[in-house]
Each structure stands twice: as C-alpha cells, then as structure tokens.
Amino acid sequence: xxxxxxxxxxxxxxxxxxxxxxxxxxxxxxxxxxxxxxxxxxxxxxxxxxxxxxxxxxxxxxxxxxxxxxxxxxxxxxxxxxxxxxxxxxxxxxxxxxxxxxxxxxxxxx
Amino acid sequence: xxxxxxxxxxxxxxxxxxxxxxxxxxxxxxxxxxxxxxxxxxxxxxxxxxxxxxxxxxxxxxxxxxxxxxxxxxxxxxxxxxxxxxxxxxxxxxxxxxxxxxxxxxxxxxxxxx
Numbered sequence: 001x002x003x004x005x006x007x008x009x010x011x012x013x014x015x016x017x018x019x020x021x022x023x024x025x026x027x028x029x030x031x032x033x034x035x036x037x038x039x040x041x042x043x044x045x046x047x048x049x050x051x052x053x054x055x056x057x058x059x060x061x062x063x064x065x066x067x068x069x070x071x072x073x074x075x076x077x078x079x080x081x082x083x084x085x086x087x088x089x090x091x092x093x094x095x096x097x098x099x100x101x102x103x104x105x106x107x108x109x110x
Numbered sequence: 111x112x113x114x115x116x117x118x119x120x121x122x123x124x125x126x127x128x129x130x131x132x133x134x135x136x137x138x139x140x141x142x143x144x145x146x147x148x149x150x151x152x153x154x155x156x157x158x159x160x161x162x163x164x165x166x167x168x169x170x171x172x173x174x175x176x177x178x179x180x181x182x183x184x185x186x187x188x189x190x191x192x193x194x195x196x197x198x199x200x201x202x203x204x205x206x207x208x209x210x211x212x213x214x215x216x217x218x219x220x221x222x223x224x
Contacts, residue, residue, distance in 0.1 A: 096160075
C-alpha cells in the first residue's frame with residue numbers, strides 16, 4: 001500500500017537554527033515526490049517536485065533531497081516567516097492519486 | 111492572475127442535510143482534484159477530473175459523495191445526508207494538465223456538521 005510518513009510532527013527552531021524535516025515513503029513505482037507549504041487557513045502551496053533518487057532542488061532557504069526511501073527538506077538559517085506546516089506527497093506510476101503525509105508543523109522563534 | 115477559488119469558505123449544516131461545495135479552477139487548467147483534510151490527518155484524495163475523460167472516483171468514501179465538473183471548468187462536490195464524520199476542510203486543486211505535477215490549491219471550504 002502506498003503511504004507517506006513525516007517526522008517530526010512538530011518542530012520549534014530558533015531563528016537561524018538550521019534543521020531537516022523527513023518524509024519516508026512506500027510506493028509501487030515512484031512517479032514523483034512533492035513538497036508543499038501550508039499556512040493556517042490556507043490551501044497548500046507547491047514548493048518542489050523530485051523525480052529520482054539523488055535529485056536535489058533549492059528555493060531560498062529550502063533544499064529538498066530524495067533517496068529511494070525518503071526525502072528531506074533542509075531549512076538553512078530559518079526566519080519566522082518560514083513558520084508553516086510542510087507537507088510531503090507522492091504519486092505512483094500509473095496512478096492519479098497523490099498520497100499526502102500528515103505534515104510537520106514548523107515554528108521559528110525570533 | 112486569479113487563483114483557485116472555493117465557496118462557501120465556511121458551511122455549518124445539520125446532520126442529514128445535503129451540501130454542495132463549489133470549486134472554480136484556474137482558467138485553462140484541465141486537471142482538477144478534490145481532497146478532504148481532517149484535523150490531524152493528511153490530505154485525503156477524493157476525486158480527480160482530467161479534461162473530458164471519465165473521472166477517477168476511487169477516493170470517494172461512500173455513495174453519499176458525488177462530484178461533477180461542468181464544461182471542463184467549475185466543479186461541485188455534493189455530500190448527501192451529511193454525517194458528523196464528514197466535518198473537515200474540503201480542498202480543491204487544479205493543474206494545467208495531467209503531466210504537470212504542480213497543483214494549485216484553493217483556500218478550502220470548512221464544513222461543520224452539527
């Protein structure tokens with residue numbers, strides 16, 4: 001069964017304190033792995049798509065990496081405005097569904 | 111440009127009543143998804159529309175749930191005989207086409223069944 005597990009559930013960081021969020025996945029043939037950011041009361045906002053192991057994508061203070069079993073979202077020198085819930089999702093080859101994890105709630109303290 | 115819009119933003123209904131939730135995707139986007147997000151749960155796929163193809167309804171939790179998409183644009187999710195466990199945020203997303211993985215989400219409709 002295709003599934004996604006994210007850890008930790010919640011993370012509190014001091015401003016400037018770098019860390020990583022984890023997304024472990026099980027899928028019968030990965031078509032793509034996706035990272036989204038969700039602010040309270042809003043829909044998720046697309047960040048990255050990763051297609052194959054070894055691939056990396058960067059955007060400002062965020063860097064996403066992918067292995068055959070998991071993905072990491074590295075946050076370098078975070079700022080308070082990076083506070084949000086970060087969601088990971090996968091899509092299997094031949095499927096229409098996107099399987100989402102429950103997210104990591106990130107709080108960056110000034 | 112205009113993003114995905116959903117209406118209403120909030121809906122409170124009594125158990126047993128029917129509700130309709132509306133999604134206006136980004137103009138020109140052929141793919142449209144409905145999801146349900148419950149407290150502490152990940153986004154749960156409900157249904158997928160792609161162009162004029164038959165929709166993928168494999169995620170609908172029961173036959174009380176149905177959705178349609180008129181003219182390849184606006185979509186309506188209908189929940190009949192609502193139950194308390196239907197309370198959740200219902201999110202709609204659109205993509206330019208199936209080969210594009212970038213989904214653009216609306217703000218959601220928060221449904222509360224009393």
